[in-house]
Amino acid sequence: MKRRRFLSAAVKTASAAVCSQTFPPALNSFLLRQGAAPKISPDNSVRPQLALTLDDPTLSLGSVLKWQEANARILKAIAAKDVRAALFVCGMRVDDADGAKLLTAWDQAGHLICNHSYSHKFYGERTSYADFAFDFLKNEKVIAPYHNRIFLFRYPFLKEGDTADKRDRFRALLKERGYRVGHVTIDTSDWYVSQRFVDRLSKQPNAPVAPYRDYLIAHLLDRAAFYRQLALDVLGRDIRHTLLMHFNPLNALVLPEVLSALENAGWQWIDASLAFEDPVFRSQPQIVPAGESLVWALAKETGRFNDRLRYADEDGDYEKPKMDALGL
Ligand SMILES: [Zn+2]
Numbered sequence: 120m121k122r123r124r125f126l127s128a129a130v131k132t133a134s135a136a137v138c139s140q141t142f143p144p145a146l147n148s149f150l151l152r153q154g155a156a157p158k159i160s161p162d163n164s165v166r167p168q169l170a171l172t173l174d175d176p177t178l179s180l181g182s183v184l185k186w187q188e189a190n191a192r193i194l195k196a197i198a199a200k201d202v203r204a205a206l207f208v209c210g211m212r213v214d215d216a217d218g219a220k221l222l223t224a225w226d227q228a229g230h231l232i233c234n235h236s237y238s239h240k241f242y243g244e245r246t247s248y249a250d251f252a253f254d255f256l257k258n259e260k261v262i263a264p265y266h267n268r269i270f271l272f273r274y275p276f277l278k279e280g281d282t283a284d285k286r287d288r289f290r291a292l293l294k295e296r297g298y299r300v301g302h303v304t305i306d307t308s309d310w311y312v313s314q315r316f317v318d319r320l321s322k323q324p325n326a327p328v329a330p331y332r333d334y335l336i337a338h339l340l341d342r343a344a345f346y347r348q349l350a351l352d353v354l355g356r357d358i359r360h361t362l363l364m365h366f367n368p369l370n371a372l373v374l375p376e377v378l379s380a381l382e383n384a385g386w387q388w389i390d391a392s393l394a395f396e397d398p399v400f401r402s403q404p405q406i407v408p409a410g411e412s413l414v415w416a417l418a419k420e421t422g423r424f425n426d427r428l429r430y431a432d433e434d435g436d437y438e439k440p441k442m443d444a445l446g447l
Contacts, residue, residue: 166387167347169360170394171197171204171378172303174235174273176221176366177212181317189371190221194228196374200382203228205361205391207235207273207301210261219264226265231391233271233301234258242274243281243408248288255292271301271395277431279409286409302400302413303363305346307339311435313369315442330447332373336380338438343381350399350414353421358414359389359397 173193178186197204206225213221214237226232237258240246255272262268272293279300280286293300316331343362350358362381364370370377382388404416411419415432418424429437 165357166385167357167360168387168389168394169305169343169362169381170389170391171202172207172273172301172361172363172391173204173370174207174363174365175209175212175239176206176218176225178215178217178221179212180368180371183317183320183368184371186217186221189366189368190224192371193366193374194224196378197230198228199375200378200388202388203230203390203392205231205233205269205271205301205395207233207271208258208262209235209239209275210237210258211239214261218261222262222265226267229267231271232262232265232268233273234262234298235273236275237261239275241276242278242285242289242410248280248285251285251289252292255289256296269392270296270298272298273301273303274410277303277306277410277412281408283405283407283409286407290403299395299400300413301395302361304350304358304360304399304412304414305339305343305362306412306415306433307342307363308433308435308438309335309339309363309370310365310367311438312338312442313365313367314435315447316369319447328369328372330445331369332376334442334445334447335369335373336377339377340380340384342433343384343386346412346414349418349424349427353414353418353424354399358399359394361391361394363412 176190180186180189206222208222212218222232234255235258236251237254240251240254242251280289312331312335316326316328319326319331339362343360346360347357350356350360364377378388399413399417402413402417404413404420406416406419410416411430411432415428419428
């Protein structure tokens with residue numbers, strides 16, 4: 120416990136040094152509006168920081184491994200980096216006694232327990248504000264018992280509303296309930312790579328995990344570098360990043376290697392609570408449809424980066440041809 124506190128203080132000092140090298144946000148946006156900002160490239164003397172955020176813990180992982188084993192492996196991998204992650208809980212996947220055991224293990228390890236709605240609805244055309252709001256509130260009872268429960272909400276599929284009215288009404292509800300958005304800054308398709316791995320195992324039970332692990336790591340490094348550069352170009356500074364990953368079979372098997380690969384690429388793992396303190400997480404991009412990675416949305420809002428933005432920002436469709444070509 121003491122060691123953790125010390126490390127956390129050290130990280131805070133280090134990140135204060137990072138922040139002091141940047142312009143205040145207001146000045147920054149002024150410079151960017153004027154088109155006077157110099158081209159900014161990563162400051163490689165300072166390690167960029169990121170926190171692990173993990174979505175959709177579930178008791179159903181198919182036949183690959185049991186939830187108890189997946190849970191233990193994932194928690195052990197994170198503990199080995201001595202950081203606290205943020206767990207975004209979708210109630211319908213863990214709403215029984217076993218689900219409570221799963222969540223208790225995270226809570227006792229000091230990770231943040233956050234709201235990801237009860238039923239994982241896509242807040243688009245076919246979901247009304249009233250239904251979405253009801254589903255968000257319904258999830259509160261699932262996460263209420265935990266000590267490290269925190270008022271962070273992550274939109275399912277990162278979809279924040281298909282009209283300005285729905286977007287703003289839900290944002291107002293979050294504010295009224297004391298919530299902030301648990302934004303993703305580095306969006307990924309880890310879920311798709313895991314799904315391909317599980318599909319392969321169903322046809323070939325002894326298929327090796329290594330090629331899927333390597334694909335996943337290359338994908339995550341690529342996406343992390345992409346969103347880091349985009350954040351630098353949009354905001355003029357390195358922000359603290361939040362990496363999106365999921366509670367799934369592939370991650371349960373290879374998370375230690377994944378976490379080390381990002382570290383070896385120069386990233387520094389930090390506590391999720393520290394990452395979410397970055398003022399960037401208070402921004403509310405005024406785009407429609409609303410959502411995606413926060414960095415993507417801020418870039419979209421400027422109208423200046425459309426050549427680099429695709430919609431949705433991440434999707435299995437982008438990975439499919441590459442994985443097909445590799446025979447994965
Ligand atoms: Zn989700």
